[in-house]
Amino acid sequence: MNQNFLEQPSRMARARALPGRFKTKVVSHKDDFVEATRTKKTFFDWLRTSGSGSDPLGGNGSCDTDLLPTPPEQRNWGYKAYFFLYFSWSIDNWTLGSTMIGIGLNWWQSILVIFGSQCISSIFQAIASRSGAVYHVGFPCVARSVFGMYGAYFAVASRAVMSAVYYALKMYIGSNFVRNMLRATFGSAFHNLGNSIPGSIGISTQGMIAFFLYWVLHIPLTLLRPNQMKWIFTLKMYTIIPAYIGLFVFCMVNTKGRIGGGLASSSKLSSAQFSWFVMNAMNAGIGNTATTITNQPDYTRWSNRRWASVIPQLIANPISVAISSTMGILATSAINHNWGLELWNQWDLLDEIMTRYWRPEVRFAVLLCAAAQALLVTGTNVAGNIIPFGADSAMLWPRYLNITRGQLLGLFLVWIIFPWKILASAEVFTTFLGGYGMFMSALVGPTLIEYYVLAKGNIWVTQVYNGHKTNPYYWYHRGWNIQAFIAYVVGIALPITGFAGVLGADVPETAMHIYYIGWLLSLFVSGSVYWVVCKAWPTQAQNAIREKALGWEELQYETIIVLEGHGLEMTASGHGSQGDAVDPSESSFQDKQSAKVAVYRD
Known part of the structure; x- marks a missing residue:
């Protein structure tokens, strides 16, 4: 032996x-x-994050371990992980059809528009993911290279606020499925529980119990780093598919497939009206994933292959969204038509099923379905909101916040945001959130033009941690890239009048039409303006790239050496260094014994 x-x-x-x-x-x-x-x-000193002493100038304001390029041993997201991540059978997709029909489309037009909008969204997701996959840094570092060391705070804070609010709202939505589970388990003992919370609060005692339990379940998840979360996306995919199909089959069999007449008929609109309805619906469909496009570097920085995320983005996302939205449109319209109700939310549908068919086998089926839906909301909420919020927190206060601490902060902010109050009474605020995507798209435009056109895919990674005026590339104008912010302002200027109209202001019809294409318009206008301005007034980084005659993504072959107490340095590692560790002795640092981490390129 x-x-x-x-x-x-x-x-x-x-x-x-x-x-x-x-x-x-x-x-x-x-x-x-x-x-x-x-x-x-x-x-x-005890509270300080690991790696906050790696600032190139010895400070602590621009760097911690989670802002540094992802180490090779943590790059463990492959094709399968990204497929499970982008296979989006989310709750939003089930109700997305109601948004399209409310705009004025019939059921088959809604399905085509949803599929088309998600194809466009997936293309931009793939394009936006490249910088993270190549340099293994998240959105905060990419934002520094585009908007400047101080200007990036605006871009990152804008996304952080959005992520925190949406994380709270999605958690409240997920808690509704926990409430379904509690009713299915405890029956009338829970369903008839007396309410001791004032109606003005916007939540009942039952809802608060479910929300608290769902919140507690998130605590261990926020303690995980993104490279440790792959199993969540895998589990939610394997459980949601049978739950979705089962609920869809029940709705169609129960109603014998009789869908509502309004869905089966065509919209009686003029050609011009119909065209604007389609554009509005397309914009709403893209806006449904607007923040996901911005988040891409935070996902792809963990990739083990440069193209690992691209195929799942282009295939899994549009197909899965189209299928799940189709199920939502047909199933709920059939139920609403035959039961005489308006039940677009799945938790209301599950509650009504238990009310009509109060039998043990039905309650057990609802319990399983609600558990799968709660897990689905958890997976999409973690990927779409809490991981980006953790990454943003690590950049906004790197001395004391890393990704996991930022995720914990987001978890506790839920109780300050009062998501049940927002959904119950703040109609204008929820409308504002729905149109917030155009503000994010105006950030995406300059980011894509900078990376793909002006910088030729090159980022001086060490300099995105240099928050001092000695930064030769990304200090710009006192830490702000004025050219990028000119483009941002112009990008949101055109659709913002129509956005005010959505919030209740009296605006011309033309302004509303412009808003109907607000997401795409903001992206293309901001990107085009940035290109024009930079051609006339190039930045330091763009001048350096031209002077050094750098080719496409040539800086990807540079190596990052992280030295404790001495900062960071880039050294050439050649084009064939895949899988080779870096010898710190080759660095020009005088104290060769202080090497802490060696991070190499693909």
Whole structure:
């Protein structure tokens, strides 16, 4: 028998040793905390994030470990992980059809528009993902290279606010499925529970219990880093497909497939009216994934291959959204037509099913379906909102916040945002959130033009951590890229009047038509203006790229050396360095013994 095998501890022995190791770790953390509380300085030093001493100038304001390029051992997202991530059978897709029909389209027109809008969205997702896949940095670092070391705070803070609010709203939506589960499990004991919360709050006692339980379930997830979350996307895909299909089949069989007459007939509109309705619907469909386009570098920085995310983006996303939206349109329209109700939300539909068919087997089926839906909301909410918020937090306050701490912060901010209050009474605010995508698209335009056209795919990665005027490329004008912000303002100027009309202002019909194409218009106008302005007034980085005659993504072959207390340096590593670790002794740093991390390019 293999002697090495005999020398290895058995699985049972390792299991018995786990409590002891855990206890030792807890005691060690306790001792560290006690030591840290001795003085104010030691306490704040203890709070500091790992890697915050890696600022090229020795400061702590521009860098921590989570802002640095993803180390090779953490690049573990492959084709399958991205397919599960982008396979989007989300709750939004089930109700997206109602948005299209409310705009004025019939059922088959809605399906075509949804598919077309998601194809466009997927193309932009693939385009926006390139910088993260090549340089393995997230959106905050990409934003620094485009908007400047200080200007990036505006772009990142804009997304952080959006992510925090949407995270709270989606968590409240997910808690409705927990409420379905509690009713299915405990029956009338839960359903008839007395309400002790005032109606003005916007949530009942039942809803608060469900929300709190759902919130608690998110705590362990926020402690995970993105490279540890692949299993969530896998699990939610395997569970939601049978749940979606089962609910769809029930609706069609129960109603014998009789859908509402309004969906089966064509819209009686003039050609001009119909064209604007289609553009409005297309804009709404793209806006449904507007923040996802901005988030792409935060996903692709974890990729193990440069093209790992592209095929899932172009195939999984539009097909899955079209299928799930079609199910939502047909199933709910059939139920509404035959039951005489208006049930576009799945949790209301599940509640009504239990009311009409209060039998053990039905309650069990609803329990399983609601659990799958709650898991689906969790997976999409984690990917779409809490991971970006954690990344943004790491950039906004890198000395004390990293990704996991930022995710925890977002979790606790939920109780300050009061999502149930927003959905119950703040109609103008929810309308504002629905149109917020055009503000994000005006950020995407300059970002894509900078990377693909003006910078030729080159980013000086070390300089996105240099928050000082000595930064030769990304300091721009006192930390702000004025050219990018000129383009941003022009990009949102055209559709903003129509946006005010959506919020209730009296505006001309032409302004509303412009708003109907607001997302695409903001993106193309901001990108075009940025290109024109930079041709007449190039930035330092663009001048340097031209002077150095850099080719396409030539800087991807540079290596990042992270030295504790000494900052970062780029050194040439050649074009054939895939999989080769970097020898820190080759660095020009004088203190070769201080090497902490070596991060290499693909």
